[in-house]
Amino acid sequence: MNDSEPLLFTSDGGFTRAVTAEIPLLYRYALTLAGDPLTAEWLVSDTLSRAWEKSDSFRSGPGLKTWLHRILHNLAIDNMRRTAREVSVEEVEDQWRDETFTVDPEKVAEMAEDEEELKDSLLRVPFAYRSVLVLHGVEGWKLPEIASSLDITLAAAKQRLRRARMMLVSALSQSAVRKAANIGVPLSCWQARSLVLDYLDGGLPSAKESDLVSHLSNCATCPPLYASLVGMKTSLSGMRDSDAVIPPDVVKRIHDGVQHRHPQEEK
Numbered sequence: 001m002n003d004s005e006p007l008l009f010t011s012d013g014g015f016t017r018a019v020t021a022e023i024p025l026l027y028r029y030a031l032t033l034a035g036d037p038l039t040a041e042w043l044v045s046d047t048l049s050r051a052w053e054k055s056d057s058f059r060s061g062p063g064l065k066t067w068l069h070r071i072l073h074n075l076a077i078d079n080m081r082r083t084a085r086e087v088s089v090e091e092v093e094d095q096w097r098d099e100t101f102t103v104d105p106e107k108v109a110e111m112a113e114d115e116e117e118l119k120d121s122l123l124r125v126p127f128a129y130r131s132v133l134v135l136h137g138v139e140g141w142k143l144p145e146i147a148s149s150l151d152i153t154l155a156a157a158k159q160r161l162r163r164a165r166m167m168l169v170s171a172l173s174q175s176a177v178r179k180a181a182n183i184g185v186p187l188s189c190w191q192a193r194s195l196v197l198d199y200l201d202g203g204l205p206s207a208k209e210s211d212l213v214s215h216l217s218n219c220a221t222c223p224p225l226y227a228s229l230v231g232m233k234t235s236l237s238g239m240r241d242s243d244a245v246i247p248p249d250v251v252k253r254i255h256d257g258v259q260h261r262h263p264q265e266e267k
């Protein structure tokens, strides 16, 4: 037996038990990072299967918790697209360097106390910074632990945390400005944006529809998004062309391929 082999690998399933015990923490981390339950679930289940595949390479050194979080973090980095809503690191640094830049602390605090606004602003902090902020601020990890889990130096972890805090304050302050412009408008922008897709397809109950219509006619920021969605839908429907129907042999090939991979699901 290898000396560095941890006690976790016992014949009574110690590794499995220990990994399983980490699932709730991993899920909470993934949910805060990704902001949606489906992605969080996918991240955790993929993390677990990687953990089992790599269980031979795990040694007790960095600890199971940091090791699993590292796997999840790497999966998330590879799969989370940068979104247009993310604040820019450079812009925020320039903003904070500008001596005339300031925020309204009361408004920022008000946004931070609103769980939805806080979640939304957190998602606007770019991923590499968000993960440090979540591990430190939400999960209560110490910086050396974070550095070890993310495989970065302690100095880099400190730097990311410092920038992440600035970015979150800037994001919250932008939310406060947006919210102030929207006083009296029904629905939060996030709620409105979630409903808009159903609205476009005519699948929205009429009570929600009137709130949404009112939001769209009064909101300071949503109307251009809505206009783009309508424009995109129109352009896509313009692509419909009777010559572009999928040939029957392609349909058959796709169907046969699926049947071949999942024979038990057919007939």
Ligand SMILES: [Zn+2]
Pocket (backbone or CB within 6 Å): 188, 189, 190, 192, 215, 219, 220, 221, 222, 223
């Ligand atoms: Zn809006």
